[in-house]
Amino acid sequence: MAEIGTDIQKAKDIIENGGLVAIPTETVYGLAANALNPEAIASVYRTKSRPSFDPLIAHLPSIEQAERYTLTWTQKASKLATKFWPGPLTLLLPKRDIIPDMVTSGLQNVAVRIPKNKLTLELLDRLTVPLVAPSANPFGYVSPTSPVHVNDQLGGKIPYILDGGSCNIGLESTIIGFDKKDNATVYRLGGLDLKTINNEIGYVKVTAHSSSNPKAPGMLKSHYSPSVTVRMGDISQRLESIENVNRVGVISFQKEIEAIPLKNQVVLAPDGDTSTAAKNLFSALRYMDTLDIDILLVEPVPDRGLGRAVNDRLTRAAAT
Numbered sequence: 103m104a105e106i107g108t109d110i111q112k113a114k115d116i117i118e119n120g121g122l123v124a125i126p127t128e129t130v131y132g133l134a135a136n137a138l139n140p141e142a143i144a145s146v147y148r149t150k151s152r153p154s155f156d157p158l159i160a161h162l163p164s165i166e167q168a169e170r171y172t173l174t175w176t177q178k179a180s181k182l183a184t185k186f187w188p189g190p191l192t193l194l195l196p197k198r199d200i201i202p203d204m205v206t207s208g209l210q211n212v213a214v215r216i217p218k219n220k221l222t223l224e225l226l227d228r229l230t231v232p233l234v235a236p237s238a239n240p241f242g243y244v245s246p247t248s249p250v251h252v253n254d255q256l257g258g259k260i261p262y263i264l265d266g267g268s269c270n271i272g273l274e275s276t277i278i279g280f281d282k283k284d285n286a287t288v289y290r291l292g293g294l295d296l297k298t299i300n301n302e303i304g305y306v307k308v309t310a311h312s313s314s315n316p317k318a319p320g321m322l323k324s325h326y327s328p329s330v331t332v333r334m335g336d337i338s339q340r341l342e343s344i345e346n347v348n349r350v351g352v353i354s355f356q357k358e359i360e361a362i363p364l365k366n367q368v369v370l371a372p373d374g375d376t377s378t379a380a381k382n383l384f385s386a387l388r389y390m391d392t393l394d395i396d397i398l399l400v401e402p403v404p405d406r407g408l409g410r411a412v413n414d415r416l417t418r419a420a421a422t
């Protein structure tokens with residue numbers, strides 16, 4: 103198992119020697135490596151069993167640093183970065199040659215973001231290189247929102263997990279790209295909700311539901327999947343055709359489902375807040391994988407706030 107601790111110097115030493123460290127962010131834990139070291143990057147892909155066509159996000163400590171690795175910024179990109187970084191937002195920008203092609207899977211744009219976590223920002227500040235950091239889970243599985251989640255699956259493969267506690271937001275960053283006319287497109291719904299983005303830059307197109315979009319291969323239709331079979335829809339209605347309720351798990355939005363044993367249930371947001379649902383979603387999916395059940399029933403949450411991003415993840419968890 104990996105060591106879990108708050109030793110930034112130790113994390114720095116491992117990274118500088120080409121090793122991997124799991125790092126906390128406000129969204130999910132990342133599997134970090136030196137973004138300028140092709141061998142270290144290769145080891146990130148290997149450790150996650152991630153296909154090489156699925157590019158990585160470069161994490162940086164400041165806009166000035168981000169500018170060192172990117173070529174041109176549209177007005178909207180600058181506006182969003184200034185307003186929301188550090189925060190749950192990733193921007194797709196034309197890369198400079200210094201970023202290895204392995205980071206972007208050969209694409210011209212590199213994904214960049216400044217994460218909002220004290221330990222990780224301090225680590226990024228002390229390093230002289232950016233960090234690539236995909237979510238610290240095996241490819242296709244649910245993203246980790248705590249050090250224990252990381253350790254459960256990747257603990258045997260990495261030396262160190264920087265412990266920032268549980269992630270505040272609990273959903274991956276929102277990914278936005280821009281065309282030549284500075285029209286913005288959301289490629290992944292995430293921790294920064296659409297309304298907040300609209301308030302800053304007006305209309306943005308959303309293509310995050312595409313299942314074969316080369317711009318964001320991580321948005322594959324089936325993703326964020328626990329091992330148990332997931333079905334999404336009205337839970338009570340689905341239960342009508344199920345005989346043995348003891349073999350059913352339930353993730354509901356605000357209220358428990360009476361017919362189901364309590365230990366087989368997680369209520370995402372007793373307070374009715376979609377941000378609470380976002381924060382609890384991934385640990386709920388992981389919990390369901392520890393139960394002896396045949397099927398997991400989930401219901402959509404209200405579309406407001408982070409609800410749309412939560413529903414996106416639930417839909418993908420249920421996709422086969």
Ligand code: TXA
Pocket residue numbers: 127129130131132133156157158159192194206209211212213217235236237238273274275277290316317318319320321
């Ligand atoms: O919140 C997050 O973004 C977390 C934390 C650790 O920062 N990271 C994360 O990374 O979710 P990952 O690798 O699990 O998801 C990154 C997504 C993938 O869907 C990938 O296809 C897309 O970003 N992506 C990365 N670079 C890209 C690029 N150059 N062009 C288009 N999509 C890109």
Ligand code: MG
Pocket residue numbers: 236237245320
């Ligand atoms: Mg991921």
